[in-house]
Amino acid sequence: MHSRTAVVAVVLLGHAMLLPFTWAQNAGFVKSPMSEIKLTGDTFELYCDVVGNPVPEIQWWYAEINRADSFKQLWGGARKRRVTINTAHGANCVSVLGITRLTLEDSGTYECRASNDPKRNDHRQNPALSWIRAQATITVLQKPKINASDQIILSAETHAQPFTIWCNLTTTDNVPQESFWMKNGVEIDTTRTKNKDTSHRINKAKADDAGEYMCVYTFEKAPNANTTIEVKAAPDITGHKRSENKKEGENATMYCKSVGYPHPVWTWRKLDGIFYTDIDNSSGRFFITNRDNYTELNVLNLDITTDPGEYHCNATNMIGTSGTTTILRVRSLLAPLWPFLGVLAEVIILVIIIVVYEKRKKPDEIMDDDEPAVPIKTNSTNNHKEKNIRQRNQK
Ligand SMILES: *[C@@H]1O[C@H](CO)[C@@H](O)[C@H](O)[C@H]1NC(C)=O
Ligand SMILES: *[C@@H]1O[C@H](CO)[C@@H](O)[C@H](O)[C@H]1NC(C)=O
Ligand SMILES: *[C@@H]1O[C@H](CO)[C@@H](O)[C@H](O)[C@H]1NC(C)=O
Ligand SMILES: *[C@@H]1O[C@H](CO)[C@@H](O)[C@H](O)[C@H]1NC(C)=O
Ligand SMILES: *[C@@H]1O[C@H](CO)[C@@H](O)[C@H](O)[C@H]1NC(C)=O
Ligand SMILES: *[C@@H]1O[C@H](CO)[C@@H](O)[C@H](O)[C@H]1NC(C)=O
Ligand SMILES: *[C@@H]1O[C@H](CO)[C@@H](O)[C@H](O)[C@H]1NC(C)=O
Numbered sequence: 001m002h003s004r005t006a007v008v009a010v011v012l013l014g015h016a017m018l019l020p021f022t023w024a025q026n027a028g029f030v031k032s033p034m035s036e037i038k039l040t041g042d043t044f045e046l047y048c049d050v051v052g053n054p055v056p057e058i059q060w061w062y063a064e065i066n067r068a069d070s071f072k073q074l075w076g077g078a079r080k081r082r083v084t085i086n087t088a089h090g091a092n093c094v095s096v097l098g099i100t101r102l103t104l105e106d107s108g109t110y111e112c113r114a115s116n117d118p119k120r121n122d123h124r125q126n127p128a129l130s131w132i133r134a135q136a137t138i139t140v141l142q143k144p145k146i147n148a149s150d151q152i153i154l155s156a157e158t159h160a161q162p163f164t165i166w167c168n169l170t171t172t173d174n175v176p177q178e179s180f181w182m183k184n185g186v187e188i189d190t191t192r193t194k195n196k197d198t199s200h201r202i203n204k205a206k207a208d209d210a211g212e213y214m215c216v217y218t219f220e221k222a223p224n225a226n227t228t229i230e231v232k233a234a235p236d237i238t239g240h241k242r243s244e245n246k247k248e249g250e251n252a253t254m255y256c257k258s259v260g261y262p263h264p265v266w267t268w269r270k271l272d273g274i275f276y277t278d279i280d281n282s283s284g285r286f287f288i289t290n291r292d293n294y295t296e297l298n299v300l301n302l303d304i305t306t307d308p309g310e311y312h313c314n315a316t317n318m319i320g321t322s323g324t325t326t327i328l329r330v331r332s333l334l335a336p337l338w339p340f341l342g343v344l345a346e347v348i349i350l351v352i353i354i355v356v357y358e359k360r361k362k363p364d365e366i367m368d369d370d371e372p373a374v375p376i377k378t379n380s381t382n383n384h385k386e387k388n389i390r391q392r393n394q395k
Contacts, residue, residue, distance in 0.1 A: 057120070058087055058093050086098070109137055113131045146225060154232065166199035169197075176196065180218075238258060255294065266295035308328055
């Protein structure tokens with residue numbers, strides 16, 4: 001009794017994170033495994049998260065349905081390597097039990113056992129006292145069979161033509177509640193019906209109609225059943241910039257968006273005259289980000305000599321290919337200064353003209369003085385003398 005109050009106090013203190021030094025703490029569940037209903041062929045994972053000091057050990061145990069008295073320990077690699085157990089020790093101990101390719105025989109009770117009792121593996125100790133346990137029931141049901149239409153390939157000839165995809169629930173232990181259609185993981189409105197046969201019609205096929213379609217059947221007491229039907233089309237580029245205009249030193253962003261399915265492999269190249277060349281990234285300034293139907297080319301710290309030109313994005317999938325170009329223009333940083341520089345240049349030229357003219361004027365006068373051909377030489381000499389006198393007077 002006394003020790004339990006101490007433990008409670010420690011847990012409370014521990015949660016308030018006031019512990020200046022380590023205290024012993026019994027193992028306790030933070031997260032325990034949850035019961036689930038699964039279909040044959042699927043996968044399940046059970047989580048178990050335990051706190052305690054020292055960090056507890058986790059084990060997984062299994063008992064067949066209605067045989068709760070006969071638990072056996074489960075190990076990674078069991079059941080023809082369909083069982084995996086991943087355990088991580090940090091502040092807590094977290095363990096994940098996974099079973100793949102489920103069969104009906106995997107149904108049963110799965111138990112997470114945890115303990116940090118130092119004597120937990122001592123055979124004289126009663127395990128019920130030293131281990132804490134949490135159980136989950138896994139029920140595996142036969143997966144319903146769905147007969148569905150084959151994949152559809154939209155080509156140039158079938159564009160604007162109608163197409164129909166269909167699903168037919170052929171065998172199931174359970175009565176379906178409803179069925180509906182999804183495209184690329186999103187439910188298509190107004191496709192819910194209560195029929196075992198369901199179909200979806202597109203009246204005018206476009207590349208945009210390509211994608212991953214799925215018919216989904218819902219059941220009251222079983223997981224959804226579904227089948228995927230692929231509608232494929234060559235990529236078609238539906239968005240890009242015609243041009244990108246930037247100043248040197250800035251960053252440029254070019255992108256392309258596509259429709260079509262499967263999602264394309266994207267490449268960027270530069271148009272060099274009439275040839276496409278791989279982008280020269282020796283400067284390390286080119287960055288490409290690809291998402292399913294979107295690609296982005298970023299050029300950092302633009303260089304006015306090497307970077308301008310036409311950049312071509314190429315989208316290619318198994319059905320076809322498509323591409324388009326963006327013109328990258330890079331302006332000089334001095335460009336906004338040009339009008340001012342023009343005025344400045346005019347002023348400088350004007351000043352030069354004036355200076356040159358002034359410099360040329362004086363030698364002309366002297367040459368006039370010495371000009372022997374000038375008829376009235378005396379006048380000129382007089383002028384010269386007068387000028388000299390004036391200059392002397394000024395001093
Ligand atoms: C699936 O449907 C097709 C066409 O309706 C039919 O020929 C085929 O036999 C069906 N398969 C099964 C397993 O029901
Ligand atoms: C769906 O399957 C059932 C039973 O196999 C069959 O009778 C029915 O004709 C099928 N419907 C379609 C559209 O294939
Ligand atoms: C489709 O079926 C798979 C496998 O059974 C299941 O994991 C998935 O959740 C189902 N998807 C939908 C939307 O029902
Ligand atoms: C260009 O991009 C880099 C990296 O994203 C960033 O650090 C820099 O500030 C950007 N330059 C301009 C002019 O926006
Ligand atoms: C691109 O893909 C995303 C998610 O896959 C989708 O939401 C979006 O509508 C798609 N865009 C185009 C243009 O296909
Ligand atoms: C260009 O080089 C940089 C730096 O080496 C690198 O991070 C980037 O991924 C490269 N870009 C391309 C398109 O290869
Ligand atoms: C895209 O690149 C592929 C492989 O280099 C080439 O065969 C195809 O013609 C290109 N598509 C376009 C539209 O340029």
